[in-house]
Amino acid sequence: MGNQQSKIFVNNMMESAIRIGLLFMLVLWTFDIIRPFVIPVLWGAIIAVALMPLTQKLEKAFKGRRGLAATAMAIIGIALLVIPFVLVSGSIFDGVSHAIEVLQSGEVNIPGPTQKVADIPVIGDKLYEIWALFSTNLEKAVQHFLPEIKTAVGTIASVIGSSLATLMMFIISLAIAAGFMSNAEKISGAISTVAVRVVGKNGEQWTTLTAATIRSVLLGVVGVAFIQSMLIGSAMFVFNVPAAGLITLGVLILGIAQLPALIVVLPAIFYVFSTQDTTSAIIFTVWVLLAGVSDSFLKPMLMGRGVDVPMPVILIGAIGGMLAAGIIGLFLGAVILAIWYELFMAWLKADKAPEAEQSLAIEGEPKLEAVVNQAK
Template sequence: MENPMQHTQSKLFVNNMMESAIRIGLLFMLLVWTFDIIKPFVIPVLWGAIIAVALMPMTQKLERALKGRRGLAATILALAGIILLIAPFWIVSSSIFDGVSHIVAVMQAGDIKIPGPTQRVADIPLIGDKLFDAWALFATNLEKAVLHFLPQIKTGVSAAAGMLGSSLGTLVMFIISLAIAGGFMAHAEKSSAAVSTVAVRVVGKNGEEWTSLTAATIRSVLLGVVGVAFIQSLLIGSALFTFSIPAAGIFTFIVFILGIAQLPPLLVVLPIIFYVFSTQDSTPATIFTVWVLIAGVSDSFLKPMLMGRGVDVPMPVILIGAIGGMIAAGIIGLFLGAVILAIWYELFTTWLNMEEAQLASAKEADGAEDKHVTAPEQSGKDA
């Protein structure tokens, strides 16, 4: 039969267990509700931190030029970033709107004249014959062509509308992120101290070092991915505008997005090359082809030059992290993936060198002990 002491202990254990379960459940509910509240702000705050880290060296230079006015320097950079975001979007949107308005006006007037394809289009390998037939159908009988390709046209229009809506949402999100980045840059020391304190509290003595590694990796990815994409789009865009390619601004913007997404710009360039060869003479078409092909493969030597600068992590590790992170989490994964793999690389190298570090520490301890032992002996001899 159970004695009163055991019964009391069992009852106390059950009470403690129930109380702990209730506390853990309430804490879990609080965490879930908190996450639901801050969820809309997580991505803008992450982007704000990434932009602030990337622009901090420029902020410090501008601060010195403005005689120590950090807040003004951060505000100027944030406003400049917002203008740089809005201006291309406005230009591209205006170009699309003007193009659509022109097409609607021409269709209403009934003066639609599409030039027919040349034999060069038919000579294109693999797709030449189909492209020639489709182009000829649009040139000779537009109404029949529209009815024939109506499902594809509807799909394309829906995709374009969805892309435009998504781009507008992304633009608003980045404007908010730039405003947050301005706040981070204006209070950089306090923000950095808070992050370092949390990092040291979470991971120990290496936290501050990993915080510096995170900042350097973000700058490296920004320079090696976004910087290379910008250079490529600038080179290809200059060729498009030089040779008066229709919708050159839109194609340049698409090349920039493909470069950030780590996709080859040749996906856009190759169809344009076919178009140039079918509409222009051989000499300018050849010059255009060489120009855009060199620009399209320029990332193969630009990335090794720009990515990994200032970081003691091999460039392939950062590149794999950036590409894998983007596949897993979108554009922001470019930075998060690179940071995570860089930290894992540091952990791995630390683990590999742990035994050597322990041996070195042991030797230093033995040397200090020998000095401590020989010191009294030497003093005795002197006496």
């Protein structure tokens, strides 16, 4: 009898292992098939959630034609991406082409630094020495800083090479977002059903919280970084600062990573003061400094109420996303990590709600609903 039971147990175990193995292989193969589409579809869904309120307002202007409103939003988004990309890429391309032409002609003439450069606190003397070396003996300077130059050129080439692919990914994601927004009610209902099935009675509330977090982070972090980069970038182009396109891109990346834009703005200020007249330099300085601190009043306006994601969470998500998926991961990582943080905090607070309810029931307090809502 014992041997028979043991044989049945082994057979059942082997049958279960085979089923689980086949299921695992099916999931793995399925993921390999859909992996190229995961990031654009996920990013498209996030964009759709963030832009849905604007699409609904636009839908009223189009007399209830949701598909036309969603398409218009996608076209506007693509235009807002393509126009700055063309300007920034054109600036980078012109700068590289001009540098190559100058190097090929052998007529390299770098103006020497002024005394203003040496008067800069802390770094003035070293900066003056390096600048003077490049202006008087370019060959020696290049040989001395050759490893650093190679690293910088390689980094720039990598960024430029991935920019076009990132732009195409954004365009595809916006097209997917338009499709999601056109069928928002059906998709929202399906997601709510799945969420309730997976996490229980709080699934619908968590879905609403996820949507609020997406809108808050995408507008309050990515949106603010985009506006700030455009303000600072316009100053760079107006005052003909070299590498204006790269500086604009750097400001955008720093803004999403929640790092101060002054990291790249201060060197530009020093350059303008060294090469242009005092009036122009002062105007430029005021312009970029105001743009650099604009996030302090833009974030409260766009971040929304009720969603308070710590900046370290955004920073880790942005940097980790960029390392994992390139420039688009910079945007995607910040949003996804913020969603997980908010859901985790909601899960922690959900455990406290029954305790508060039980405590008030014992004490006979009439404000049960208010306290439970506050706990949530």
